Amino acid sequence: MIETDFSTTDLLFMLHGAGVTLALTFWAVLGGTLLGLVLGLLRAVSPWWINAVLGAVLDVFRSIPLLIQFILANSFKSILGLDISAFEVACVMLALYTSSYCTEIVRAGVLAVPATTRRAARSLGMTWWQDLRYIVFPNALRVSLPTWTGLTLGVLKDTSLVLWIGIVELLRASQVIVTRIQEPLLVLGICGLIYFLMSFPISRLGAHLETRWREYD
Amino acid sequence: MIEVADVHKSFGALEVLKGVSMTVQKGEVVSVIGGSGSGKSTLLMCINGLEDIHGGRITVDGVDVHARTTDINKLRRRIGIVFQQWNAFPHLTVQENVMLAPRKVLGKGRDEAAHIASLQLRHVGLADKLDVYPGKLSGGQQQRMAIARALAMSPDYMLFDEVTSALDPQLVGEVLDTLRMLSSEGMTMIVVTHEIGFARDVSHRVAFFRSGRIHEIGPPEQVIGNSREPETAEFLKSVL
Amino acid sequence: MPADRALRNPRDVSAMNYTFHWHQALEALPAMLAGALVTVETALLSMLIGIACGIGLALAHNSGNRLARGFATTWVETARNTPALFQIYMTYFGLGSLGIFVDSYPALLIGISFNNAGYLAETFRGGLRAVPPTQMRAARSLGMSAPQAFRLIVLPQLLRTVFHPLTNQMVWAILMTSLGVVVGLNSDLTGVTQELNVRTFRTFEFFAMAAIIYYLITKFVTLASRLVAARLFRY
Numbered sequence: 001m002i003e004t005d006f007s008t009t010d011l012l013f014m015l016h017g018a019g020v021t022l023a024l025t026f027w028a029v030l031g032g033t034l035l036g037l038v039l040g041l042l043r044a045v046s047p048w049w050i051n052a053v054l055g056a057v058l059d060v061f062r063s064i065p066l067l068i069q070f071i072l073a074n075s076f077k078s079i080l081g082l083d084i085s086a087f088e089v090a091c092v093m094l095a096l097y098t099s100s101y102c103t104e105i106v107r108a109g110v111l112a113v114p115a116t117t118r119r120a121a122r123s124l125g126m127t128w129w130q131d132l133r134y135i136v137f138p139n140a141l142r143v144s145l146p147t148w149t150g151l152t153l154g155v156l157k158d159t160s161l162v163l164w165i166g167i168v169e170l171l172r173a174s175q176v177i178v179t180r181i182q183e184p185l186l187v188l189g190i191c192g193l194i195y196f197l198m199s200f201p202i203s204r205l206g207a208h209l210e211t212r213w214r215e216y217d
Numbered sequence: 218m219i220e221v222a223d224v225h226k227s228f229g230a231l232e233v234l235k236g237v238s239m240t241v242q243k244g245e246v247v248s249v250i251g252g253s254g255s256g257k258s259t260l261l262m263c264i265n266g267l268e269d270i271h272g273g274r275i276t277v278d279g280v281d282v283h284a285r286t287t288d289i290n291k292l293r294r295r296i297g298i299v300f301q302q303w304n305a306f307p308h309l310t311v312q313e314n315v316m317l318a319p320r321k322v323l324g325k326g327r328d329e330a331a332h333i334a335s336l337q338l339r340h341v342g343l344a345d346k347l348d349v350y351p352g353k354l355s356g357g358q359q360q361r362m363a364i365a366r367a368l369a370m371s372p373d374y375m376l377f378d379e380v381t382s383a384l385d386p387q388l389v390g391e392v393l394d395t396l397r398m399l400s401s402e403g404m405t406m407i408v409v410t411h412e413i414g415f416a417r418d419v420s421h422r423v424a425f426f427r428s429g430r431i432h433e434i435g436p437p438e439q440v441i442g443n444s445r446e447p448e449t450a451e452f453l454k455s456v457l
Numbered sequence: 458m459p460a461d462r463a464l465r466n467p468r469d470v471s472a473m474n475y476t477f478h479w480h481q482a483l484e485a486l487p488a489m490l491a492g493a494l495v496t497v498e499t500a501l502l503s504m505l506i507g508i509a510c511g512i513g514l515a516l517a518h519n520s521g522n523r524l525a526r527g528f529a530t531t532w533v534e535t536a537r538n539t540p541a542l543f544q545i546y547m548t549y550f551g552l553g554s555l556g557i558f559v560d561s562y563p564a565l566l567i568g569i570s571f572n573n574a575g576y577l578a579e580t581f582r583g584g585l586r587a588v589p590p591t592q593m594r595a596a597r598s599l600g601m602s603a604p605q606a607f608r609l610i611v612l613p614q615l616l617r618t619v620f621h622p623l624t625n626q627m628v629w630a631i632l633m634t635s636l637g638v639v640v641g642l643n644s645d646l647t648g649v650t651q652e653l654n655v656r657t658f659r660t661f662e663f664f665a666m667a668a669i670i671y672y673l674i675t676k677f678v679t680l681a682s683r684l685v686a687a688r689l690f691r692y
Binding site for chain 3: 060063064065066067068069071072075076079153157158159160161163164171174175178182183184185188191192195196199200
Binding site: 265267290291293294296297298300302304306307308317318321322323350352363366367370 | 589591592594595596597598599600601602605609610613614617690691692
């Protein structure tokens with residue numbers, strides 16, 4: 001057996017960090033997707049000038065490093081003297097960041113539904129909302145799902161940046177252990193493995209749903 | 218002279234050419250007709266070395282196409298081929314499409330190549346489309362450009378692989394007219410085609426392909442007008 | 458924290474215990490712009506390496522060699538399923554334990570390049586698939602040699618397909634350089650900003666300025682790329 005100072009306690013510490021990673025991902029994706037749905041729909045149906053303004057604002061989140069967004073959010077929170085934890089700040093920022101991508105995904109998905117199909121639905125007497133719910137939504141979902149899954153995986157990996165504002169997620173936990181026992185390859189190897197294990201089910205689920213929906217064609 | 222001697226070819230376990238023999242003399246126009254999958258297109262690909270053969274020999278002016286010592290790039294300068302899908306180079310204008318090979322393969326200067334290109338494009342009736350990108354042309358026009366592209370190399374032989382099959386009916390005529398013009402100028406041509414009327418009017422000889430072999434070959438009056446083999450007559454009845 | 462300090466109107470600057478000192482940030486602009494230059498250089502370098510390796514990985518994946526394919530898949534899957542910061546950590550700490558001591562800058566560069574190569578491999582594979590093999594066939598039948606045909610016919614068309622993803626990856630690379638600060642880099646834009654932050658604690662002002670600079674850089678890159686594409690791909 002290999003000689004190592006890596007103990008079960010260390011592993012549990014890393015797994016706790018992984019839990020924080022998953023929690024952050026969950027809240028960010030939940031918030032980001034809901035917001036993205038609203039904004040994406042808004043962008044798909046709005047006149048050009050609302051669209052342009054909304055687009056420009058959201059674009060800011062994609063043009064500045066996420067690390068700096070966290071730093072600014074955290075510092076702004078201190079300036080305002082708000083009594084919320086770094087974890088909550090991270091969730092909010094990450095959700096906003098996710099929503100900027102999600103808006104594009106939703107917008108593209110809605111626009112991908114052919115106008116002719118929607119016209120057919122309306123000529124049958126469906127209202128605008130019914131068209132949206134029964135025609136646009138299912139089709140847009142099928143088109144958007146692979147990209148959305150990719151986005152979720154991206155967020156999972158981006159959570160590693162919150163270590164800078166003091167949150168102990170998986171990568172920070174690994175770094176702490178490495179500093180103590182000086183076995184970077186082993187610890188980071190396990191860390192990478194855990195990231196793999198977390199991302200794999202998500203991408204498999206996405207692929208599974210994609211094939212299942214394709215059977216409906 | 219193109220000489221095909223007892224050529225065999227398989228794709229994996231499937232034998233597609235089962236002993237094909239044919240000779241095409243300088244100045245001859247030979248049409249090749251037959252059902253889909255009978256091996257006609259494959260034969261053309263073998264003649265210019267795009268496909269290997271597993272038996273027999275193909276020689277062009279005495280040069281063995283598939284010999285390891287043969288410079289295939291040099292040989293291909295003498296054989297022009299036009300495909301069913303014209304395969305225009307989308308990132309070059311029509312004139313650039315036609316002058317590319319003369320410049321890069323024959324080493325001609327830019328002005329000389331441009332001159333050759335505009336000559337050949339006028340030849341096929343595309344003189345007014347020199348600076349247009351192929352994406353803007355119709356299928357028939359792109360096919361004529363492909364013919365000009367092959368002609369720009371001054372080949373001794375031209376191979377045509379069902380060049381009208383992918384075209385809308387109203388565009389077929391312009392391409393066939395180009396082929397007719399070439400044959401009247403004395404170009405040696407092997408034309409794989411479904412256009413039986415064209416084969417009858419323009420060829421010196423017609424070869425009927427069936428199950429990987431030449432089933433019947435002879436002048437059009439015989440093969441098409443008065444077939445010796447029953448299968449030939451049967452095929453003609455099914456397409457006419 | 459006393460109750461009267463919570464949730465004040467941020468525009469009520471004088472009433473807060475924090476006054477914005479923007480002039481300090483403006484004074485530091487030259488240093489930050491120097492950092493921005495390092496950022497852009499690093500991103501460019503990482504893209505060049507990433508493109509070269511990415512093409513190699515794409516070809517390896519398409520080749521029949523099982524070893525090459527396994528190597529390529531491992532690289533690509535690791536790059537895409539683990540955080541970029543993890544890849545930088547691996548380089549910085551991991552190589553150190555093997556006796557290869559890397560400083561923060563090389564660690565950042567290697568980490569980002571590794572990441573770029575992984576994503577670009579998929580881009581190039583898709584791009585190669587998008588050029589029909591019949592183009593190669595047409596070029597060969599005109600007498601062009603295989604390298605000639607690849608250079609004159611396949612490559613230009615490949616470039617058009619991959620241009621947009623390449624631009625996106627470049628923007629990613631620029632944003633990823635900010636991670637250098639986590640392993641102690643102080644010469645890129647974020648590193649410089651952090652140095653200033655540590656000395657003056659004007660976190661918000663300095664990082665807000667850095668954010669603006671990053672925004673301008675990425676917008677410039679996107680715009681420039683769109684102009685180049687319009688000129689190159691007129692068909």
